[in-house]
Amino acid sequence: MATSYEPKLEKIQQQGRCRNMSPDIHFGTASETLDERSAREKAAKEICRQCIVVDDCLLYAIQHDINTGIWGAHTPDERQNIFD
Ligand code: SF4
Numbered sequence: 001m002a003t004s005y006e007p008k009l010e011k012i013q014q015q016g017r018c019r020n021m022s023p024d025i026h027f028g029t030a031s032e033t034l035d036e037r038s039a040r041e042k043a044a045k046e047i048c049r050q051c052i053v054v055d056d057c058l059l060y061a062i063q064h065d066i067n068t069g070i071w072g073a074h075t076p077d078e079r080q081n082i083f084d
Contacts, residue, residue, distance in 0.1 A: 006063060007056035017051035018044075027069040041070055048073035 013019060018026060026044045028037055048054050048070060058072020058079070067076045074082070 005059070007053075007060040009060060012053050012057050012060055015053045016057060017047055021047070023069075026071070041075060044070040045073045 025040060025047065028040055032040065048057070051057065054072050056072075058074055060066075061071030061074070062079055062082065066079075069076070071079065
């Protein structure tokens with residue numbers, strides 16, 4: 001990605017709306033069903049959309065090729081498709 005701005009993970013972790021929530025909301029569990037995954041991802045995205053560091057979070061995940069979890073209100077596939 002062509003940008004010189006690099007968000008800091010520490011800022012995201014300290015200011016993110018999810019900072020005191022279970023990581024299961026954004027990353028799920030191995031045993032979840034497809035319906036459970038869909039509902040969880042929807043809930044996680046709602047949390048992200050009210051987060052003050054949502055843009056930094058999304059950019060960080062893209063810049064670091066993070067391929068798990070909801071970051072910045074986007075699934076891994078959605079992040080991958082942003083520049084396709
Ligand atoms: S955008 Fe979502 S995943 Fe990222 S810090 Fe905010 S609440 Fe957490």
